[in-house]
Amino acid sequence: MSKLRLAIVGAGPAGIYAADILLKAERQFEVSIDLFEQLPAPYGLVRYGVAPDHPRIKGIVNALRDVLDAGNIRLFGNVTYGRDITLDDLKKHYNAVIFSTGAIRDAPLPIPGINLPGSHGAADFVSWYDGHPDVPREWALDSKEVAVIGNGNVALDVARMLAKHADDLLPTEIPANVYDGLTASPVTDVHVFGRRGPMQVKFTPLELREFGDLNDVDMILYEEDFDYDEASQAAVKSNKQIMVLDRIFTKWRGHDTGTASRRLHLHFYAGPVEILGTDRVEGFRYERTTPDGEGGVVGTGEFREIAVQSVYHAVGYFGSPLDGVPFDDHRGVIPNREGQVIDDNDEPVHGVYATGWIKRGPVGLIGHTKSDAMETIKNVMIDQANWWSPEQPEEQAIVDLLTDRGIDYTNLQGWQLLDAHEIALGEAQVRARIKLVDRGEMLAASQVSDGN
Ligand SMILES: Cc1cc2nc3c(=O)[nH]c(=O)nc-3n(C[C@H](O)[C@H](O)[C@H](O)COP(=O)(O)OP(=O)(O)OC[C@H]3O[C@@H](n4cnc5c(N)ncnc54)[C@H](O)[C@@H]3O)c2cc1C
Ligand SMILES: NC(=O)c1ccc[n+]([C@@H]2O[C@H](COP(=O)([O-])OP(=O)(O)OC[C@H]3O[C@@H](n4cnc5c(N)ncnc54)[C@H](OP(=O)(O)O)[C@@H]3O)[C@@H](O)[C@H]2O)c1
Known part of the structure; x- marks a missing residue:
């Protein structure tokens, strides 16, 4: 029986599901x-x-943990592809590689003023409040009025985290520096801007409904946005999700407001034009849009300005290129046919596969990465005749290479120690966990040991 030595780069849900599916697949070779x-x-x-206040979704890690804890996957943490290991290294040690590196950057929003101090990408803010070790610990939450551009679920996460009182986040796993930063925030008004109408949003009812449950935050809608065109009226009747969104909006439209210390405003038909200011953000300029009858919008020529001191753009994520691997600069993905990576001439790059957001683009829920992984694994197996023939397939060889290079890699046992340490820190304060944020502290808690 032959053996597949497989490298997977990226231990997000896509990479872990791919490993799990391959291990459970009916196959004629060892893995x-x-x-x-x-x-x-x-x-x-x-x-x-x-978001830290979504513990049910965070709970998906339990299923992912079970896959890792089953003991038949070796984890090499703190190892960056493109810096610590290369494609040539992988070809020397494995028969094939699956890239599942996701997307961590913000998609660009090329409008004047986007680089002013006080203008932020949502991805950076998310990384900060979720304690990513590679972003600065400090975040200047110094604005009373804030704009959030975008109408996807990330825009809602960002708006909710900005509007929510820090004490309401205390039971979650937010790091201590994030709690301190949010506690000091003087915010009173968070304005969310969508370029299309309330029936063309990308966010989902469950996430919208949460806004209504926020403590001491009033929801503000504007009647001019709810004069539905024919397409919107038809959508309310034919699409259950849109029907529910409409019901939530209708409930809020009838509400009395004015008592809360913070307000969350939803503005629709507002296309971003410019972030205003000289030394830092002072305002946001947008153009009022109107439906084009086909689900899109056109500008009306009416421009409006609103005073804000910070702007967050949440207009989607974007993948990053990987050394030696084809990349589609326009879509921010690795070009592929059902997971089989292809080159500029549409020819398969044998031995190289992709899954998850880096394969498909930054859209979809965690569950979608499972069906993604199934498709990719099917094609890895079909391509068996074209896998690489590694010079050093022995399992110890890659360990020796990382050690020789002086790479401070961690392993599964190290992660289990770090995980237990964070949970213990949380227990002392009756919290789910307290995340370590500093990479050095994370490594120390992982107590790196030789061999996996
Ligand atoms: C802000 C936000 C909130 C979300 N909330 C939800 C939610 O509530 N519910 C839901 O179902 N979905 C949610 N999603 C979507 C969900 O997160 C994605 O569908 C899913 O994480 C994509 O999985 P992935 O494995 O492709 O990528 P990722 O989860 O991004 O994993 C990629 C992994 O690859 C690693 N990596 C990257 N480059 C390298 C490299 N060069 N070398 C080594 N490793 C590398 C990264 O560190 C990362 O661990 C959210 C997305 C965002 C952006
Ligand atoms: N709780 C959850 O389940 C959860 C939380 C976070 C993320 N996610 C998932 O993660 C994925 C990514 O979410 P996302 O919010 O980053 O992306 P998204 O769902 O694609 O939303 C992007 C938003 O940005 C807008 N936009 C794009 N370019 C713009 C521009 N130039 N000017 C103004 N607006 C612009 C889009 O408007 P148009 O529609 O007009 O293009 C859309 O409203 C989604 O599948 C999402 O559901 C899920």
Whole structure:
């Protein structure tokens, strides 16, 4: 029986599901899987993207943990592909590689003023409040009025985290510096701007409904946005999700407001034009839009300005290129056919596969990365005749290479120690866990040992 030595780069849900599916698949060969992750902790955006006040979703790590704890995948944490290991290294040690490196950057929003101090990408703010070790610890929450651009679930996460009182986040796993930062925030008004109408949003009812449950925060809607065109009226009748969104909006439209110390405003038909200010953000300029009858909008030529001291743009995420691997600069993904990576001439790059957000783009829920992984694994297996023939397939060889290079890699046992340490820190304060944020502290708690 032949053996597949497989490297998976990226220990987010896509990479872990791919490993699990391959291990459980009916196959004619043995499998040995090494999972490389640039951080000392696995789980990708489940740990560093999902909002801390969504413990049910964070709970998906329990299923991912079971896969790792089953003991037949080796984890190499704190190892960055492109810096610590290269494609040539992988070809020398494995038959194939699956890239599952996700997307961590903000998609660009090219409008004047976007680089002013006080203008932020949502991805950076999310990384800060979720305690990602590679972003600064300090975040200037110094604005009373804030704009959030975008109408996806990330925009709602960001708006909710900005509007929520810090004490209401205390039971969650937010790091201590995040609690301190949010406690000091003087925010009174968070304005969310969507360029299309309330029936064309990308966010989902469950996430919208949460706004109504926020303590001491009033929801403010504007009647001019709710004069539905024919397409919107038809959508309310035919699409259950849109029907529920409409019901939530309708409830809030009838509400009395004015008692809370913070307000969350939803503005629709507002296309971003410019972030105003000289030395820092002073305002946001947008153009009123109107439906084009086909689900899109056109500008009306009416421009409006609002005074804000910070702007967050949440207009989607974007993947990053990987050394030696084809990349589509326009879509921010690795070009592929159902997970089989292809080159500029549409020819398969044998031995190289992709899954998750880096394969498909930054859209979809954690569950979608499972069906993604199934498709990719099917194609890894179909391509068996074209896998690489490594010079050093022995499991110890890659360990020796990392050690020779002086790479401070962690392993599964190290992650289990770090995990237990964070949970113990949380227990002392009756919290789910307290995340370590500093990479050095994470490594120390992982007590790196030789061999996996
Ligand atoms: C802010 C935010 C909130 C979200 N909330 C939810 C939610 O509540 N519910 C839900 O279902 N979905 C949510 N999602 C979507 C969900 O997070 C994604 O569907 C999922 O995480 C994508 O999985 P992935 O494995 O492809 O990528 P990721 O989760 O990004 O994992 C990629 C992994 O690869 C690693 N990596 C990257 N580059 C390298 C490299 N060069 N070398 C080694 N390792 C590398 C990264 O560190 C990371 O661990 C959210 C997304 C965002 C952005
Ligand atoms: N709780 C959850 O389940 C949760 C939480 C967070 C994220 N996620 C998932 O993660 C994925 C990514 O979420 P996301 O919010 O980053 O992306 P998204 O769902 O694609 O939303 C992006 C938003 O940005 C807007 N936008 C894009 N370009 C713009 C521009 N130039 N000017 C103004 N607005 C612009 C889009 O408007 P248009 O629609 O007009 O293009 C859209 O409203 C989604 O699948 C999401 O559901 C889920």
